[in-house]
Each structure stands twice: as C-alpha cells, then as structure tokens.
Amino acid sequence: MSLDADLARWREHLTRFSALLGSPPDRRTPPRPEAAPGHCLIFAPHPDDECIVGALPLRLQQEAGWRVSNVAVTLGSDVDRRAARWAELQDACAVLGFDCIAVGANGLSDVRADTAEREPALWASHVDAIATLLARHRPALLLLPHELDDNPSHRGVYRLVVEAVAQARLDTVLAHTEFWSTMAAPNALVQTNIADTARLITALERHTGEIARNPYHLRLPAFLADAVRRGGELVLGAGEAPPDFAFATLYRLVPYRAGQPVADLPRSVWPADRALSSVLLMP
Template structure:
C-alpha cells in the first residue's frame, strides 16, 4: 500500500455514511461537522515545519538528473492549490519541482511578506522556488499581450530563456480561461515563451477560478497529502486572514472528483472512488508547437505514479 493512500480510519467527527432515512436532526448534525471546520478561527503566527515527506531517489550511479517540473504560479498560493500532481511526482518518482513565482501580487506593500510566506509554503511541499525578476513580473495581463508592450516582450524572453535552460519534462500553467486576468495572462505568457523556446514538453493546464471544459487527468491525493497541501496553503497568512479559503480546499478537491469522474470516463459512468482529486488537461508540445492532448486517465494514490504512463512517454 502506498504511504499516500487514504487512511482506512474515518476522520473523527465526520460520518462516512448517513442513511437516506435519517432525520433532519441527523442531517443537521452531519452538516455541523462541516460547518465547524469552515468556521474555525484563522491561525496566525504559526511557523511551518519542514516537510516530513521524503522524495523517491534517483538510482545511484545513474548519472542522470531527475526530471524537472516547473509550476508557473500567477500568485503566491497557486503552488498549493494545483500542487497535487507535482507533489506526487516529487514524492513517488523523485522528480524535482520548482515553483516559478510569476508575480508577488499587485500590492507592493505586501510583496516582501508574500515572498516570505511563499518560501514557507514551498518548504512544506519540498518545492524549489524561483523569481525571474526582483519583485516578480508586472502587468501579466491579456491587454499587455495584445498590445505587445516592451515589458511584455521582455518577460516572454525571460521565460523562454528559463525553458531553454531547464528543459522541463512537465510545466503547470493556468488554462486559457481561468477566470481572472493574471491567470489568463500567465497562460498567454508561457504559451508564447514555449513557442520562442522551441522545446518539447508536456503542458498541464490547471484550473481554479474557472473550470476547463475538457480536462484529461484526475490525480487523487489521500488524507496525508491533502492535509499537506492545506498546511502549505495556510502558510499564506495574509491571504487567509481576509479569506480562509484553505479550509475550503478539500471541498473543492472533492468536487473535482464529482465533476472529473464523469467528464473523463463519460456521462453516466461511475467516478473513481477518490475522496480528493485535482484536475488537469495534459497536452504535448513538440519543438514549441502544440501536438495534441494526452489520453484521459485518472491516478489513484494506492500505487505510485508511473511518469511514463502519465506523460505518454
């Protein structure tokens, strides 16, 4: 059994089933458990510990570097929200993961603090961390892409240089319609940089602010790894102080299973028996040009990820 598989012991206070014939009071008691989690006070001043997870090792004497994942995060916190796949690749296959902090948010007075919070979150997840400009990129918006501003073109060039230097086997980028301008801007930025870099890789389209119509891949996380993602997200103290969205992350991941199960398997089919999952759309790029989608797959956590099967290698 994989160490990341769901625990066979139900979480205390949350019944695994409620009879359809249960009374209104029983349903309200069940709902009260959820409500209690969502209404708990925000924790502040908590020093995150280093991750206890140990990545799988590359065989000694192989003489090869581990494959590299680049997570292009529009804001500090996105690395946690969409981090299920890179986390599992790091832990189960020994891949290296680097979070590229595309921006540090629009508020200049918060950027130093957000960088510190981001470092703590990446420490929890075991991700490397990198900025491509001293204060993060600016104006990563669709309007800047349309206007071909000098700043936009410079930032595209910097990303292209990174891609050429690192030659990642996988990149994570928001999908083209991910709801808010910076997420859409990051999609345009990295897509243009890929074309300039002319590298071959797999492009994992992520989602958060808006769903994508045709995901291809559902990645399960068990209780342990889901808790790790929430714990990392809780490092972003300033953001969760105004909106404790870390408490809702498991509900979002549960809904991904509801939606993704039938989208991947087909209408009317039974979804996989996952509690929590994250959806991606995987596309292959060859020499900087999109070359089609990878087949629909879902990946349970009772066995280690097979990167070759996952990425069509």
C-alpha cells in the same frame, strides 16, 4: 504550532470528511524513484497557487523523485505586500519540498492577456525572461492556468507561458490547471490521499496574509472533493461510476514538440495506489 502538529490536525479533519463521503481507507503503492527523475515547473500567477494545484507535482516528487520548482511569476498587485508574500511563499514551498524561483526582483508586472497589445515592449521582455528560464531548466512538465481561467493574471500567465514555450522551441508537457473557472476538457484526475491533502492545506496556511483576508484554505477540501465528482464524468466518461476516493485535482495534459502542441494525452485517473511516474506524460 509545529509542522507535524499542523499536519496531524488536518489529517484528523480530512479523515472525518472522507468518512462522510463514504471513501475507503487510503491506499498507497510504495514509491519507486526513477533513475533519471524529471523536473516540473509550476508557473504560479500568485503565491498560493502552488498549493491549490500542487497535487500532481507533489506526487511526482514523492513517488518518482522528481524535482519541483515553483516559479513566482508575480508577487501580487500590492507593492507593499510583495516582500511578505515572497517570504510566505518560501515557507509554503518548504512544507511541500518545492524549490522557489523568483522572476526578477519582485516578480513580473502587468501580466495580463491583453498586455501584449497595450505594452508590446514590456510583454516581449516578459516572454524573453520566461523563455530564457525554460531554456535553462528544460523542464519535462509545466503547470499553468488554462486559457479561460477567469482571473486576469491567470489568463495572462497562460498566454505568457505558451508564447515562451514556442519561443524556446521546448519539448515538454503542459498541465493546464483550474481554479477560477473550470476546464471544459480535463484528461487527468490525480488523487491525493489524506496525508498529501493535509500537506497541501498546511502549506496553504503559510500564506498568512492571504488567508487572513479570505480563509480559502478551509474550502480547499471541498474544491478537491468536487473535482472527484466532476472528474468521474469528464475523465472516465458520462454515466461511469465515480472514483471511490475523496480528494483529487483535475488537469489537462498537452504534449508540446518544438514549442507547438500536439494531440492531448489519453484520459486517465491516477488513484493514490497507482504510483505516478514519467509514464503519465507519454502518449
């Protein structure tokens, strides 16, 4: 099936789902690319994470002309599947218009929160590799799992990126993401309209080996819908009226200066009719 056919199929399904939720038709502010668009790096613990948490970078790319690159920190624990997972990742990123950056020949090994204590030399080499990558690209925005995302590799990538940002003394913004465990204090709720949600799911379908094991792409709409439910209270405030859209992703945005965190950015909701730009990353 062609990409256009896949997108059309998912748009039809999502339109019906959105109607059941009572959401109004999609609205979208015409994109206005920035004169000097930024660069976003997604630090993916596994191939497929770029699709699950990709709402913010996808919108920055489409609405402000940002470059988005997915950093394949690992290619999974199954050595025999790594070549296939890299190929699937490239297919998925092609759907989204993201670049792919490989770390080493087959990704990094043993990226866990306790690797530094168990294998200090290996961990130091991992931090050096990511710090070098950050110094080369100088990204304005990094996506990474939050500290307590309940998967060993997700927690490992959090620690790895934070230590590499400190080593590179980078000025940037970290966007914490969630999947295995929810965040306690998200401060940004980013809507995806039906077309963009369809694109994220279509990209996720390209990870064929993974969805054959677990068809989690079918559950992604519910995950994005639940972020609207939670975000209405956590970002807007307890007791506030929830947003009137169907699908969104939660993030916690934290500016870093010279490699160290400063105060979180103010809480904000970004519906599809409010064009995203670098203003999102300003205190």
